[in-house]
Amino acid sequence: MRALFNPRLWLIALLALGGAGLLYVILAAALSGRPAAAAARPAAPVLHDVRLAAGAMEKFVFAASAREAPAETFLHDGAETSLAAFRGRTVLVNFWATWCAPCVRELPSLDALQGDMGGETFTVLAVAADPKGPEAAAAFLQKLGVQNLALAADPKLSLIIATGGSVQLPLSILYDAEGREIGRLLGEADWNSAEARALIQAATGR
Secondary structure (H helix, E strand, O other), rough: HHHOOOHHHHHHHHHHHHHHHHHHHHHHHHHHHHHHHHHHHOOOOOOHHHHHOOOHHHHHHHHHOOOOOOOEEEEEEEEEHHHHHHHOEEEEEEEEEHHHHHHHHHHHHHHHHHHHOOOOOOOOEEOOOOOOOHHHHEEEEEEHHOOOHHHHHHHOOOOHHHOOOOOOOOOOEEEEOOOOOEEEEEOOOOOOOOHHHHHHHHHHOO
């Protein structure tokens, strides 16, 4: 009977019960988390079909890894924004400047692409990487007769530098709906071509 009233025995029993209770809480939390983890769907693979880099898109280079779009802000339709605001849509970011002759030749094809394919699943962002600022870019687009491209500007060049930059313009970077880089094209291209449309269709899953 004395053993039943032994304080050391009761202490050991209480510690054992406490340990069992803690183990139960840990197991319950782990098991309750399993359905949520199982329900989470893996991200869709990034488009990487080299057959699409042909014809007018022969200079398009698919990204070696799924690089995330940079967080640096830029001006779009007079307001400060970032590429994160366009998540849910495939985005073609084209960097151009008023002094760049190949950019001037390329912009009408980008305008046509936006007019024909732009919408809820795809958009063209023609970003003026030009220290002259958005006012000069707006006047230039008006002079060219651009109708479908909203004014976007990166006067401090922070966005283009964050993407890896380029000493050459134009530079076009294609991002998927999850904000991951599909690939890029350095230099002038016909974005109103059948090959360009095939690339965009594949990127949007149309």
